[in-house]
Amino acid sequence: MDQPKRILVVDDDPNMLLLIDFNLASKGYAVTTATDGATAVELARTGSFDLLILDLMLPGMSGFQVTETLRALPRCAATPVLLVTARSRMEDFEKAARVGVTDYITKPFDPIALVEQVDGILGTSTGSPS
Secondary structure, three states, rough: OOOOEEEEEOOHHHHHHHHHHHHHHOOOOOOEEEHHHHHHHHHHHHHOEEEEEEEEOOOOOHHHHHHHHHHOOOOOOHHHHEEEEEOOOOOHHHHHHHHHHOOEEEEOOHHHHHHHHHHHHOOOOOOOOO
């Protein structure tokens, strides 16, 4: 049996963490959570993740700063990053692209749409077989 894809989810809102964790875990993903940018960087440095899901507005370091820090590390340089945020200004989208964010989803979002977006980024399918 294949190992489940490992996802690091970082958000300072415990309810958002629970929502994302529940929906991804119920589809077979192995989820690790963190509530701040510094913890996210440390987990990503020492762990092995297939995807990072980051809130933009985190205590200590923004999602942009976390992404920039991780992109500078060889083991994390190619790890996809999905930014989840309530902000939807054009300059946020542009900065996300500049720092190496793979994809972007705005809050509020449909949890099913988030899982589908994760499936697309990881090239997996957690739905029924075709």
